Amino acid sequence: MYTVFVQTIINGLLLGGVYAAYSAGFSLIFGVMGVVNLAHGELIMLGAFTSYWLFAYFNLDPYLSAPFAMILLFLFGYVVQKYIINRVIGQPHIMSYILTFGLHLMIANIAIKMWTQDFRSITTSYSGANAAIWGLNIPLARLVTFMVALLVTWVLWFFLMRTETGRAIRATAQDKEVARLMGVDIRNIYAITFGLGAAITGLSGSVMSPFVIISPEMGLEYTIIAFCVVVLGGMGYMPGALVGGLVLGVAQSLAATYLNAGVSVAITFIILFIMLVICPKGILGKGSVA
Amino acid sequence: MKFGALAAVQMVSFSLNPGEILGMIGPNGAGKTTLLNCVIGIHKPTSGKIFLNQIDITGMKPHKICRMGLAKTSQIMEPFMAMTVFENVLVGALHGGRMRMRPATEQTEKVIELVGLKQYAYKLSGSIPVPARRRLELARALASGANILLLDENMAGLNPHEIDEALEILKKIRNSGKSLIVIEHIMRVVMGISDRIIVLNYGSKIAEGFPEEVVNDETVIKAYLGGKLSSLKVA
Amino acid sequence: MNFKIDRIILIIFLGITAALAFLPNFVESEYLLRLITVVIFWIGIAGCWNMMSGYTGYIDFGPVVYFGIGSYVVAIAMTKYGIPFFPSLFISGLISGSVAFLVGIPTLRLKGAYFAIATFAFAEAMKQIALEFDRTFSVSFFQGSDGITLPISGHDNSFFFYCVLPVTFLVVLAHYYIEHSKFGYGLKAIKEAETAAEISGVNTTANKLGAYVSSAFFLGLFGAIEAYWITYITPSDVFNVQKTVQMVIMTLLGGMGTFLGPVVGATFLTLISESLGARFVEYYLIMIGGIIIVAILIMPNGIIGSLKIRKKLRFI
Ligand SMILES: Nc1ncnc2c1ncn2[C@@H]1O[C@H](COP(=O)(O)OP(=O)(O)OP(=O)(O)O)[C@@H](O)[C@H]1O
Numbered sequence: 001m002y003t004v005f006v007q008t009i010i011n012g013l014l015l016g017g018v019y020a021a022y023s024a025g026f027s028l029i030f031g032v033m034g035v036v037n038l039a040h041g042e043l044i045m046l047g048a049f050t051s052y053w054l055f056a057y058f059n060l061d062p063y064l065s066a067p068f069a070m071i072l073l074f075l076f077g078y079v080v081q082k083y084i085i086n087r088v089i090g091q092p093h094i095m096s097y098i099l100t101f102g103l104h105l106m107i108a109n110i111a112i113k114m115w116t117q118d119f120r121s122i123t124t125s126y127s128g129a130n131a132a133i134w135g136l137n138i139p140l141a142r143l144v145t146f147m148v149a150l151l152v153t154w155v156l157w158f159f160l161m162r163t164e165t166g167r168a169i170r171a172t173a174q175d176k177e178v179a180r181l182m183g184v185d186i187r188n189i190y191a192i193t194f195g196l197g198a199a200i201t202g203l204s205g206s207v208m209s210p211f212v213i214i215s216p217e218m219g220l221e222y223t224i225i226a227f228c229v230v231v232l233g234g235m236g237y238m239p240g241a242l243v244g245g246l247v248l249g250v251a252q253s254l255a256a257t258y259l260n261a262g263v264s265v266a267i268t269f270i271i272l273f274i275m276l277v278i279c280p281k282g283i284l285g286k287g288s289v290a
Numbered sequence: 291m292k293f294g295a296l297a298a299v300q301m302v303s304f305s306l307n308p309g310e311i312l313g314m315i316g317p318n319g320a321g322k323t324t325l326l327n328c329v330i331g332i333h334k335p336t337s338g339k340i341f342l343n344q345i346d347i348t349g350m351k352p353h354k355i356c357r358m359g360l361a362k363t364s365q366i367m368e369p370f371m372a373m374t375v376f377e378n379v380l381v382g383a384l385h386g387g388r389m390r391m392r393p394a395t396e397q398t399e400k401v402i403e404l405v406g407l408k409q410y411a412y413k414l415s416g417s418i419p420v421p422a423r424r425r426l427e428l429a430r431a432l433a434s435g436a437n438i439l440l441l442d443e444n445m446a447g448l449n450p451h452e453i454d455e456a457l458e459i460l461k462k463i464r465n466s467g468k469s470l471i472v473i474e475h476i477m478r479v480v481m482g483i484s485d486r487i488i489v490l491n492y493g494s495k496i497a498e499g500f501p502e503e504v505v506n507d508e509t510v511i512k513a514y515l516g517g518k519l520s521s522l523k524v525a
Numbered sequence: 526m527n528f529k530i531d532r533i534i535l536i537i538f539l540g541i542t543a544a545l546a547f548l549p550n551f552v553e554s555e556y557l558l559r560l561i562t563v564v565i566f567w568i569g570i571a572g573c574w575n576m577m578s579g580y581t582g583y584i585d586f587g588p589v590v591y592f593g594i595g596s597y598v599v600a601i602a603m604t605k606y607g608i609p610f611f612p613s614l615f616i617s618g619l620i621s622g623s624v625a626f627l628v629g630i631p632t633l634r635l636k637g638a639y640f641a642i643a644t645f646a647f648a649e650a651m652k653q654i655a656l657e658f659d660r661t662f663s664v665s666f667f668q669g670s671d672g673i674t675l676p677i678s679g680h681d682n683s684f685f686f687y688c689v690l691p692v693t694f695l696v697v698l699a700h701y702y703i704e705h706s707k708f709g710y711g712l713k714a715i716k717e718a719e720t721a722a723e724i725s726g727v728n729t730t731a732n733k734l735g736a737y738v739s740s741a742f743f744l745g746l747f748g749a750i751e752a753y754w755i756t757y758i759t760p761s762d763v764f765n766v767q768k769t770v771q772m773v774i775m776t777l778l779g780g781m782g783t784f785l786g787p788v789v790g791a792t793f794l795t796l797i798s799e800s801l802g803a804r805f806v807e808y809y810l811i812m813i814g815g816i817i818i819v820a821i822l823i824m825p826n827g828i829i830g831s832l833k834i835r836k837k838l839r840f841i
Pocket residue numbers: 293296298316317318319320321322323324325365
């Protein structure tokens with residue numbers, strides 16, 4: 001009884017860590033530009049595929065290919081923002097949804113065209129490895145992802161608070177016009193922000209690749225979870241993604257153990273809906289309310 | 291009224307008599323806009339009460355208050371951009387004035403005539419110049435048939451000639467039996483038109499009285515010390 | 526205020542609808558009749574979305590939930606309670622509308638992205654509830670992923686044509702009403718500047734709720750008709766987010782908040798997917814993605830919206 005409960009909580013926390021890892025970028029992009037990026041899951045997919053191909057052709061370990069995924073996705077995100085999304089900034093927010101939804105359709109379907117709809121996975125020596133402590137199982141690959149989530153949150157926080165670019169990003173997020181007057185190149189900052197968001201999202205895709213199913217159509221599901229996580233934690237509030245991810249992970253894990261797996265999805269959306277209605281600023285009350 | 295820890299307006303009490311024009315002045319950030327926004331229900335006051343003809347309207351929804359005869363123009367102009375000037379005013383008549391389409395259309399025509407917006411009537415309100423937008427704000431409030439109009443810096447950004455025109459309109463409105471509260475930084479306007487003036491500073495009322503009384507008031511002069519002092523004396 | 530031209534447009538619209546009513550007598554091909562019915566069906570559904578989101582600017586990302594509720598109400602009413610189709614259809618609309626009323630009150634206070642996400646979450650939650658309810662509470666009501674099979678209607682395509690036509694007619698008529706009524710001016714004012722609307726006397730809460738509930742009512746009817754038409758429903762089908770996407774894209778291509786936007790957008794997209802979808806299955810979704818991106822970048826107001834601006838037309 002007791003072991004089951006503790007195991008459930010541990011599973012939940014590790015799941016939540018994974019959620020947090022891939023939601024941070026979503027929160028960053030929303031927080032700075034107000035763009036709800038419906039192509040978020042595709043960034044994860046691209047990160048995972050980067051690792052997949054490097055593993056398939058060069059037998060490169062996913063943890064080693066992670067930097068490549070980051071660089072690739074930074075460039076991708078930078079270009080997408082600079083040449084496409086920047087053109088609808090300042091228009092009604094629906095424009096950015098539709099635009100990123102169009103991107104989602106294109107990226108996912110081009111990926112299907114190139115790589116087929118097959119499910120793929122990367123089997124490393126540690127893919128199924130567990131650490132067993134006091135009768136509890138701790139899947140190592142997830143633990144690593146959890147660490148990455150912590151690291152990403154911390155580095156991002158540090159970056160935003162302490163660096164020149166970080167300050168420019170924060171200034172832009174607070175007041176675009178004032179930032180412009182202060183000499184910040186808004187379009188470039190937006191492109192960098194999106195690139196950064198894409199890079200950490202790609203990184204998460206990469207470190208998740210040893211234990212998730214990789215397919216061109218995997219994205220949408222992740223986008224939806226990222227939505228929930230970010231709303232729970234407070235939209236646009238960076239550490240919120242971590243808190244939101246953990247809360248959601250534990251809630252789902254409890255529901256899956258004590259009710260059934262399907263209910264855990266229902267619970268996700270019920271929590272999301274109720275949260276928005278009663279407290280749109282998130283659990284910590286620090287999100288921005290547009 | 292508090293925003294977080296900031297008390298934007300506190301312990302202010304004032305009244306408006308029928309047919310009166312009440313001027314409201316005070317340095318930037320004094321809380322004039324906030325005060326009137328409390329009156330029309332945009333902000334819910336954290337404490338205190340507001341009465342309209344002995345009826346307590348504190349905490350009522352703005353549209354209710356508007357229909358009871360209290361309409362305000364906004365300092366930051368907010369026209370319904372994608373609508374024509376005519377349609378903007380029509381919204382005030384239909385909803386604020388609770389009228390059916392036909393009488394509302396007639397009312398709208400009358401109001402547009404009164405404020406002199408005829409030449410812009412069928413232009414998109416997003417495309418007209420600032421002075422016309424100021425009048426549009428006024429027209430929309432008037433169209434609701436409100437007996438009390440609250441004008442928040444409705445002459446900001448106008449040149450002297452335009453101000454004279456606007457003053458003429460205000461006088462016409464007053465003569466039709468309506469009461470007004472006029473927030474204005476332009477002293478010539480406030481002094482010239484107000485029956486009474488109240489002065490706000492740091493969210494508190496620091497003076498109240500006839501225009502001549504107020505300009506000579508010690509505390510008022512102190513509050514305006516610096517650039518604005520001269521403009522006070524000129525009036 | 527060009528009431529004369531507007532009247533003419535109304536008369537043309539009534540004429541077209543009347544002419545359409547005779548269509549099944551002339552169209553021999555079952556395929557063609559079906560295609561026309563599908564086009565009219567989508568015009569109606571996209572219109573429901575436009576009625577709410579196009580006019581108020583509140584982006585509803587979960588309209589499909591009312592469609593799905595309509596489908597389920599009609600299925601349960603017919604199979605469990607043996608109520609005939611037409612009364613069940615009406616009940617579907619009523620229940621969809623009532624749910625929208627209850628959900629709208631808390632949700633319509635949210636703004637921007639928050640409203641969009643909340644509506645999306647609600648729709649997904651309902652889908653999951655329909656999927657898991659029976660298993661969780663050990664009952665047989667929604668029948669989970671097994672779905673519900675409705676009584677076979679035995680009607681031909683023209684029956685459904687006559688079901689869809691009047692509902693779409695009402696939806697388009699509602700657009701005309703919105704364009705010319707106090708209610709509609711209230712909605713448009715909310716879209717442009719909600720606080721200004723409120724202080725000008727618009728009961729913003731009631732007006733938004735009115736639009737939301739009417740949109741849900743009609744969606745419920747469409748959901749019910751579709752369920753009876755295809756006779757088999759599952760939560761994943763009737764609550765499919767793809768339907769929401771389609772409504773949004775159709776309206777956007779045609780022009781949000783315009784009278785003819787949904788008509789043009791739905792016709793255009795349905796015909797495109799009919800002609801391209803079959804021939805270029807592989808590239809179809811890539812192309813749709815591309816069309817969306819290009820459309821947003823070069824024509825953010827949609828076909829009708831752009832026309833309106835360019836030709837300075839007030840009402841179309
Ligand atoms: N929504 C708000 N949230 C927080 N603070 C606010 C808000 N609105 C106003 N304030 C603050 O309340 C104070 C009073 O502002 P208010 O706009 O009422 O001044 P005002 O007298 O109208 O000034 P002005 O002459 O510049 O229009 C200011 O310090 C302002 O910064």
